[in-house]
Amino acid sequence: MRRTALVLLLALLAAAVLAALRPGSSYAAQDREQSWAPASRTHPAGTDALGRDRLTRVAVAALLGLAGAASAAAGATGIAAGVGVLAAFGPKILAGPLLLVCDSFLALPWLFLLMMVRAGLPLQTAPLVSAAATFLILALLGWPACARAVHAGASAMRRADWMIQGRAAGLRATQLMGRHLLPRMLPLLIPQLLISVPVFLIAEANLGTLGLGVAEPLPSWGSMLLELDNSALLASSHWVYLPVALLIAFLVLLELCVTEA
Amino acid sequence: MKPIRDDHNWRGWRVIGWRGWRLALVIAALTTGLLIASPMHAQSGSGGVAWAIKYDPKTFDPAKVDDQASELVRYLTGGVLLRINRHTQEVEPSLASSWTIAPDGRTLVFHLRAGLRFSDGSALTSADAAWSIRRVLAPATAAPVAEEFLTPGGVTVETPDPLTVIVHLPRRVVSIGRVFDEIAIEPQNRASEGRVTAGPYVVAEYERGQFVRLERNPHYWKHDPGGAQLPYLPSIRLDIVANPEQEQVRFVRGQYQFLGGISPEYFDLLARTQPQSAHDLGPSLNTEQLWFNQAAAAPLPAYEKQWFASTAFRVAISEAIHRQDLARLAYSGHATPAYGFISPANKVWFDAHLDVPREDVAAANVALAKAGFYRSGATLYDASGHAVRFSILTNAGNAAREKMATLIQQDLAAIGITVTVVTLDFPALIDRLMHTENYEACILGLANVDPDPDSMMNLWLSSSPNHQWNPSEKTPATPWEAAIDAAMQAQASATGMEGRRQAVDRVQQIVATEQPFIYLVYPNALYAVSPALAGVDLTVLAPGPVWNIESLRWQKGKR
Numbered sequence: 001m002r003r004t005a006l007v008l009l010l011a012l013l014a015a016a017v018l019a020a021l022r023p024g025s026s027y028a029a030q031d032r033e034q035s036w037a038p039a040s041r042t043h044p045a046g047t048d049a050l051g052r053d054r055l056t057r058v059a060v061a062a063l064l065g066l067a068g069a070a071s072a073a074a075g076a077t078g079i080a081a082g083v084g085v086l087a088a089f090g091p092k093i094l095a096g097p098l099l100l101v102c103d104s105f106l107a108l109p110w111l112f113l114l115m116m117v118r119a120g121l122p123l124q125t126a127p128l129v130s131a132a133a134t135f136l137i138l139a140l141l142g143w144p145a146c147a148r149a150v151h152a153g154a155s156a157m158r159r160a161d162w163m164i165q166g167r168a169a170g171l172r173a174t175q176l177m178g179r180h181l182l183p184r185m186l187p188l189l190i191p192q193l194l195i196s197v198p199v200f201l202i203a204e205a206n207l208g209t210l211g212l213g214v215a216e217p218l219p220s221w222g223s224m225l226l227e228l229d230n231s232a233l234l235a236s237s238h239w240v241y242l243p244v245a246l247l248i249a250f251l252v253l254l255e256l257c258v259t260e261a
Numbered sequence: 262m263k264p265i266r267d268d269h270n271w272r273g274w275r276v277i278g279w280r281g282w283r284l285a286l287v288i289a290a291l292t293t294g295l296l297i298a299s300p301m302h303a304q305s306g307s308g309g310v311a312w313a314i315k316y317d318p319k320t321f322d323p324a325k326v327d328d329q330a331s332e333l334v335r336y337l338t339g340g341v342l343l344r345i346n347r348h349t350q351e352v353e354p355s356l357a358s359s360w361t362i363a364p365d366g367r368t369l370v371f372h373l374r375a376g377l378r379f380s381d382g383s384a385l386t387s388a389d390a391a392w393s394i395r396r397v398l399a400p401a402t403a404a405p406v407a408e409e410f411l412t413p414g415g416v417t418v419e420t421p422d423p424l425t426v427i428v429h430l431p432r433r434v435v436s437i438g439r440v441f442d443e444i445a446i447e448p449q450n451r452a453s454e455g456r457v458t459a460g461p462y463v464v465a466e467y468e469r470g471q472f473v474r475l476e477r478n479p480h481y482w483k484h485d486p487g488g489a490q491l492p493y494l495p496s497i498r499l500d501i502v503a504n505p506e507q508e509q510v511r512f513v514r515g516q517y518q519f520l521g522g523i524s525p526e527y528f529d530l531l532a533r534t535q536p537q538s539a540h541d542l543g544p545s546l547n548t549e550q551l552w553f554n555q556a557a558a559a560p561l562p563a564y565e566k567q568w569f570a571s572t573a574f575r576v577a578i579s580e581a582i583h584r585q586d587l588a589r590l591a592y593s594g595h596a597t598p599a600y601g602f603i604s605p606a607n608k609v610w611f612d613a614h615l616d617v618p619r620e621d622v623a624a625a626n627v628a629l630a631k632a633g634f635y636r637s638g639a640t641l642y643d644a645s646g647h648a649v650r651f652s653i654l655t656n657a658g659n660a661a662r663e664k665m666a667t668l669i670q671q672d673l674a675a676i677g678i679t680v681t682v683v684t685l686d687f688p689a690l691i692d693r694l695m696h697t698e699n700y701e702a703c704i705l706g707l708a709n710v711d712p713d714p715d716s717m718m719n720l721w722l723s724s725s726p727n728h729q730w731n732p733s734e735k736t737p738a739t740p741w742e743a744a745i746d747a748a749m750q751a752q753a754s755a756t757g758m759e760g761r762r763q764a765v766d767r768v769q770q771i772v773a774t775e776q777p778f779i780y781l782v783y784p785n786a787l788y789a790v791s792p793a794l795a796g797v798d799l800t801v802l803a804p805g806p807v808w809n810i811e812s813l814r815w816q817k818g819k820r
Contacts, residue, residue, distance in 0.1 A: 028671075030667075030668070030671050032586050032589075032590060032668075035589075035590050049590055049591075049664060050590055050664060050667060050668060051590070115686055115689070116689075118685075119685050119686065119689035123652035123654065123681065123683050123699075123700060123701065124650060124651070124652050124681050124701075125681065126681065127681070210657055210658065210686070212657055212684065212685070212686065215681065215682055215683065215684075216663065216666070216667045216670065216682045217667060217670065217671075217682075226660070230524060230526050230527065230660075231506055231509070231527070231530075232524065232526035232527040232528075232529065232530040233526050235530055236526070236529075236530070
């Protein structure tokens, strides 16, 4: 099942790359005489209100969203691993404050915090940089839950036989961590990483639906899902469902990969 | 009869028993209770009409109205001495049968109709009118409308007889008649928050967050030509519904008779499915505009301030914007390109002969070159070599504004300018506009309720905090802003209409020449009205299709 999900996920990604790189396609070009155009050879999924090719925009949004979410997930998992391991293996005096910081972060109203941070970005920030900043903020705010799990897992390994033997053998802390702890932590970290991808994907889409995600003209899932807020548009074209259908497909496939992992 | 699952019966399903009935009865009773309490089942009475308002009225006290929902309730319930006819846009007598204003504009005499009564049957005399006016003027009431008297403390009111009210003003107030459209007459010393009124309806019931129910005033002074008591409709239910989708569904089901503030896309859908209900009245009084930050204290680089202060730069931007595309794509054609602050819907003040910069990309390029800007490749540079790039702010969640900003982004790319579109939540946006002044350009709209340009005084005077491109100037920063100040003061002090018109036309021309606001579109007034109603006379002025509520009635056989 996991293999099938992975294959389908890769196939979708490959299709998105092909759609985004189609000759003559552009996610930003406005063909103002082709507003809300139906599906055609030039525009296989029709166009949006400003006459932009919907397929290209959906493909770019998918690639951008997944790349951003995966990077944010990697960053958040990295921070979580560092903090969790430090709290478990570091000086005892450090563990309490670190876990307190985790809990404080968990209690933060992250959506409002995100909105505040986004509002504080320089206004002339290029759309791609603002997208990167959005995912960076998500990573910086999204690590504490994972850090808690890592801390629990790492604490269990603290008194493991292999750890005591390693210490007795005179291995340095870095050797212990790199050679022995990290490989044993991977079964915990990989699912945490995989879980974070759809979480960040949804978080960015949420911000986008509030109009605070990726800036125009860059497409994002959030900005395209905004179209679904208008029932009149749903009646006019079935292609407005394409972004949400793809998002659900990606989420289901990611979920399957995580479950199997 | 729907079977319920019985775990003690191995066959799985059986017909409902007594215990099941008891449960079902309890559930039914609870459900009915909930439904009765829900807005959909708040009875407006047989033959009544209903529509939705977005939020609860903040107050039912007509003197303290400061929001749209409260204003609507005041309009439907309040009896006023003078009423602005929303169709002709002229002031007409209402509770007053006639009124005069002295040549110096400082004394107003109102003659009340004979036999006026409040909704509880008590007589309405000049004492009630004087008390209501004094109450509005009293500082303790903090009535927003008091400001329109300019010096409310100096206003005195006399009642020489039960049918005459004389108001003395310390100084002339332009269009003073319009102010009395906002002063509801209440029974002396019995402020009732809309429960006892001299208008067409009274507040009968209010459930917070759910609905307001109004009932016909049986003693309303108006009668139709046949002598029948107005209003025709016995009751009105205003449901509090924040979700426009819900509102639209209820209109289509026939539960609501009016729909306002419709999105252009939904309007098109409605026009296809119920063409007789959908009405596009053309341009409203509202405007959508782009402006550059010209505040001296703005934390912007000096070269950017120089661009924004340059008339040639602003005019070139205006010429590069394709307003027809904004109206067609951002509003699905339900907007009208705008070139000035007074909309064609404003019959009295619109100037059709303004000399305005029209779309002309070639002219924009020439103007920029003359002003020292030059192109290198696809990028425009100023004389000191800075690439011309700026951000346009707008509020998140307004689809039309976001689309306009994206269209302008491409329009300006054609003259070598790079634009970043930034959407912010409203509080963050206002913070940048009003407090930090840390922004370059902004797109927002202005909702104009009053067609009289005097109501825009706080926008045009350079000393005003609402003078958005450069708020609260100690002295006008430019000669043309000084000229606007002078012309606005002139229209406020002119004694004749011709003098006022000349002054307002002058302001319109200065704004068109200098482009401190680059007007983009006038969104059209879009309404949906049940075709079962007769007597509908649609107008763009608030409260839109219900402005003549007393004359609306059901068509025969439609209800």
